Amino acid sequence: MKRFQISRRGFLTSAALGASGLALSGCDAFDSLSSTDSRVRGVLEGANDLTYRVQRLLAGRDSLAQEFTEADIRQPQRPNGVTAPDDADYRAFQSNDFTEWRLEVSGLVEKPLSLSREQLIAMPARTQITRHDCVEGWSCIAKWTGTPLSLVLDEAKVKPQARYAVFHCMDTIENGLSGRIKYYGSIDLIDARHPQTILAYGLNGKPLPVENGAPLRVRVERQLGYKMPKYIRKIELVDSFTQMGDGKGGYWEDRGYDWYGGI
Amino acid sequence: MDNAAAGEMQSGIKPAKDDRLVYRQSAWTRLTHWVWALALFFLLLTGLQIFNAHPSLYIGKQSGFSFDNSVLSFSAENTPDGPKGYTDIFGHRFDTTGVLGLSGGPDDLHARAFPAWATIPSHQDLATGRVIHFFFAWLLSGTLLIWLIASLINGHLRRDLAPRVADLKRLPGDIADHAKLKFHHSRNYNTLQKLAYGGVLFVLLPLMILTGLAMSPSMNAAVPFLADLFGGRQTARTIHFTIMLLLVAFFIIHMLMILAAGPLNELRSMITGWYRTDPPTSGNEPSARSARS
Known part of the structure; x- marks a missing residue:
């Protein structure tokens, strides 16, 4: 029996070919996929729609995100993104502890609202200990207290043609060529009416700190952190978000992230 | 290939020159093999891109x-x-x-x-890394399912992959043969091949998919026990990374074994399905025909 099926030269040639294939692997051959105009990227992004549909099917409308115990709260909530807005209007609200601040609820509603923090706190509240999952990969467990968004939507009487809740924020996330870009994002009404979707004003038993989004941030517990805007000033009910930003439904979505942050 | 097919059909009557060529890999096996190769290439390099966004691994929730x-x-x-x-x-x-x-x-x-040559895209771009990663995650999962069904039906699982008692008895000898780079070329996989391929297909890849899903906040609502099963979301992420290392190790050994066992013959069997076996008199492996009966 022959011990080797190929000669030493054959082996070395194959090894060299294999090694050069490996060396080529990363390089920059696929960098064009970074462009959101890329047609191939458009095909690949089709998988995001599939993920959204399958996860909606598996998780249903009202399945709850896992909740944890007090013993799991082991550290302050890790802040991310903007942690100290320097916008003039925000700083003015901050200087008198957000007493002048109002949450506007507008768009496709029968009854537009303007709610103070005290009014929100006076409404029935929900407290939940949940795990915040950042798109970067880290997790942090904290206790959130707030007004269920569904109660606010009920009070505003959402019109039947509304499909999304859009969050308009006070913090400048980017100084773009066309001026300051304030953070914005959107969720569908299934998540907006989900029992754990709350407008949080409390964190770990204390008022929500500035770095975590004071006076108000949304918690959307079945999605990633970038789907939970901080420093909210207005919730707008819309039937389409194509007119907002670049039309993908949010600040990060307009920069290539999936609109449904379920994975 | 036509000659080979004819050779096999005639082989019961008279040994043809290509008597040693056997049809080893079905079209299902070959097609899914190359789809996995493609998918795993992109999953690895976009996975390292995603990892770079927060390059730390933890144990716990x-x-x-x-x-x-x-x-x-x-x-x-x-x-x-x-x-x-x-x-x-x-x-x-x-x-x-x-x-x-x-x-x-x-x-x-x-x-x-991880350096630019090990990630797709080469520059830091988490959003694009995620788009490509999830596309190929679907492709890999779908192909695994198709392969599983096809292999149950065409007998690939039972005939080629399931280790038998005789395989386990042969294990020490098989390890010794591999260590000496002494390869038998027969229709059947040897013991270490069965364990390696079975381990990847039935342990590593399913664990990879499950730990991936355990990191999804939406799946966390649908199947809350999934993350707990792995010891929490961050442990699941650590396991996901560790399995990546094991799959890379498998890939390297897979390449070395192919190079040492005869790359042209091995490649041909995974492209055309036809594989040249050792002369019947030279080894103690079962002959090609008896293995197929």
């Missing part, structure tokens, strides 16, 4: 920022000797400047866990 549950992390620091890249594993620090933690050209150094 959450990431310790005020406490330490880190098992592996990469970082870059400015030192009196210039910028350095570090790898921290279980509390031990290694200087990995140039590859891990800090990499790039002399005038173009970047603080990044």
Whole structure:
């Protein structure tokens, strides 16, 4: 029996070919996929729609995100993104502890609202200990207290043609060529009416700190952190978000992230 | 191939010249094999891209920022000797400047866990890495399911992959043969092949998919026990990374074995399905025809 099926030269040639294939692997051959105009990227992004549909099917409308115990709260909530807005209007609200601040609820509603923090706190509240999952990969467990968004939507009487809740924020996330870009994002009404979707004003038993989004941030517990805007000033009910930003439904979505942050 | 097919059909009557060629891999096996190769290539390099967004691994439900549950992390620091890249594993620090933690050209150094040549895209781009990763995750999962169904129907699982008692008895000898680079070429997989392929297809890849899903907040609502099963979301992420290392190790050994066992014959069997076996008199392996009966 022959011990080797190929000669030493054959082996070395194959090894060299294999090694050069490996060396080529990363390089920059696929960098064009970074462009959101890329047609191939458009095909690949089709998988995001599939993920959204399958996860909606598996998780249903009202399945709850896992909740944890007090013993799991082991550290302050890790802040991310903007942690100290320097916008003039925000700083003015901050200087008198957000007493002048109002949450506007507008768009496709029968009854537009303007709610103070005290009014929100006076409404029935929900407290939940949940795990915040950042798109970067880290997790942090904290206790959130707030007004269920569904109660606010009920009070505003959402019109039947509304499909999304859009969050308009006070913090400048980017100084773009066309001026300051304030953070914005959107969720569908299934998540907006989900029992754990709350407008949080409390964190770990204390008022929500500035770095975590004071006076108000949304918690959307079945999605990633970038789907939970901080420093909210207005919730707008819309039937389409194509007119907002670049039309993908949010600040990060307009920069290539999936609109449904379920994975 | 036509000659080979004819040879096999005639072989019961008279041994043809190509009597040693056997049809080893079905079209289902070959097609899914190459789809997996493609998918795993992109999953690996986009996975490293995603990892670079937060290059630390932890044990538990959450990431310790005020406490330490880190098992592996990469970082870059400015030192009196210039910028350095570090790898921290279980509390031990290694200087990995140039590859891990800090990499790039002399005038173009970047603080990044895995270097540009190991990620897709080459620059830092988490959003694009995720788009490509999830596309190929679907492709891999779908192909695995198709392969599983096809292999149950065409007998590939039962006939070729399931280890038998005789295989396990042969294990020590098989290990010795591999160590001596002594390869038998027969229709059947040897014991180590069965264990390696079975381990990848029935242990590593399913674990990879499940730990991936355990990191999804939406799946966390649908199947809350999934993350707990792996010891929490951050442990699931650590397992996901560890399985990646095992799959890379499998790939390297797979390539070395193919090169040592005869790359043209091995490649041909995975492209056309036809494989040249050892002459019947030369080995103690069952002959091609008896193995197919």
